[in-house]
Amino acid sequence: METDEIMRANGDVFMHRLKELTDEEKQLLESQNSRIIPYGKAQKLEKEAKKHWDLFYKRNETKFFRDRHWTTREFQELINFDSDVEISFLELGCGVGNMIFPLVKEGFTNFYFYACDFSPRAVEFVKANKLFDANRMKAFCADLTTDDLFDNIEEGTVDIASLIFVLSAIHPTAWSQVAEVAYRAIKPGGVLLFRDYGRYDMAQLRFKPGRKIADNFYMRHDGTRSYYFTEEELSNLFEKAGFEILMNTYVLRRTKAFRVNKVMRKNYSERKHEGVERDLAALEDKVATLDGEAARLAAIHADHAPAIHSKRDEITQAWQRLVQKAQERRTELESSYALHRFLADYRDLISWMSDIRALIAADDLAKDVPGAEALLERHQEHKLLERRAALLEKSSQRRALLEDAYKYQQFERDCDETKGWINEKLKFATDDSYLDPTNLNGKVQKHGNFEQELQANKPRVDEINALGSKLLEQEHFARRK
Template sequence: METDIPAHVEETSSSDTFVHRLKELSQEEIKLLQNQNTRLVPEAKATRLEKDAKRHWDLFYKRNETKFFRDRHWTTREFQELINFDPEQQIVYLELGCGVGNMIFPLVEEGFTNFFFYACDFSPRAVEFVKRNSLYDKNRMKAFCADLTTEDLFENIQENSIDIASLIFVLSAIQPAAWAHVAALAYRALKPGGVLLFRDYGRYDMAQLRFKPGHKIADNFYMRQDGTRSYYFTEEELLKLFTNAGFMILTNTYVQRRTVNFKAGIDVPRIFVQGKYKKTFK
């Protein structure tokens, strides 16, 4: 895969610096991006990638099982909304694109006993891994399959029923034409006053710069070697997307992190986009 070294997601970080503007590219980085345009993914292949998206993610989890992404122990630090509640208050939480549970299970371990967790994913195999986890408790959580580009979600939850939802490294894997639907889906799921927590890949992140010719589908949208896809966002794109969906923007910015793997001798800068979007009272 193009983005699996190092560790693909920023769970190990050594910097909390916020980046408030788009990264300025060096001449070498500009050259890398221009070189990507010399050979694009053919249109017929791009269409097949969309058609086979579920299969590619299922194969991803078949190969990697629960070992690829590390548990996200950083979420309570980054998203204070997860802890700013009366412990007696019952919170209904929805993870949109849960993978194998790398976000919900750390929250369970941290003692979020007042939370009921809904967790959905595109991949049936990922959902099975969630259900097999020793921390999975049917009395406190429900994991299910849902395609966020359809209405599947509301077969398992009611509209206006969720206090907190998260969309963490998920939207980038979905074709841009479907983003508005996903944002509207999250809005409908939340209660008035509910908050959507968001993080994903930022424009000119090192993972974007590393793609070789033959992997670019469209502007800032790429195919990995395993058939999964990834988009790299600007904060302006997200501001427009979630505002149009009806959300009040609480925060919406670039964040800079470092991914560190001491064993492999890796220490690289990463750029992500992070936001908190609130469903307004009507």
């Protein structure tokens, strides 16, 4: 049976169709519509986007995102340059440098790196990194929804730009501006490398009611936002900005996360090796025709036959050398790709094992509901990858502690919210305006509404009491609080 799926050596699957949802997953998505974030709160999130990202980096520093050692494996455009050619690289939305510093470690000495981010705190972390070299790097703040990027970099000067897990955090109304800014930064023949969340990613399915801002657009627990794309949306967006799409696929990672991978270029001013091979194949017939023409002319002009044969032999030898060089180049590229893929897989595995050990050895639990949710999510993602019995045992213990902490933080939050509601209603209950005989009908109606609200919230109070009793019965670690 024909399929559009391509599996890489590391287990990643590249495809051009959306993930098929199970009935349970469809129900999860439908349940998100039961409580949508109000328009006013959504507007506030947009206004305070920079603040939320700055707080994110203040809380997590450089520990949240893993270094992207996979970029040279996924984006061959990074290694399709000769080492003596100077390359200008721009990371749009650099975070704490999770892409540029792995490239530095891999020895991209011919690259000059520009790194910009919305968050001033993230940029400071980049500059504080021990690998930061002011002679070959420039880090600065820039809002991609405006033109202030070009206060620090000239238009049309970048060979390669990256926009990786950035666009999803930006409001959809600003995407066209971001795509335009990226296009203006890249020189003719330059490339934009893109990766972001794909539609129906696991993270999208896990959102609970009260997190959805609009279709496929959500608020995380820390106030940052995330959108989940389709191929068509991105193709339309970037083609409208002037890009030519070289590759656009969904990527199903081994962790079952759904991503969208894209490589875009302004035009083909520089052909890749495949283009050279196509040109050689087209020229082969011309060389054969020229050989026949030389034989015909030698027969007609016998006195010039030696010179004609000499020229023909010269062309034939040059052609054979060219074909041999092309074959050698192909072999070198394939060998280089295999080496980089092996090294990238090796680094990914070592990095993953280190992260797992650090996660399981950590003693910290959450101090609030968002923190508990974040730890649970991160822990669950790692748990899906575990294969060794020792790690599984420690992971189960860690998860039990986190779930207990999450239940406790939920209980604390619900208690605080209910206490606030009770105090508010207590003011109404102790109001002595009933002594005033005016407008008694209105007061009776208002009191009736008050009693209905009390009755409607009684199950909520009962649930909190039941949860508290259950935590005590289970001898929860926070029972003495």
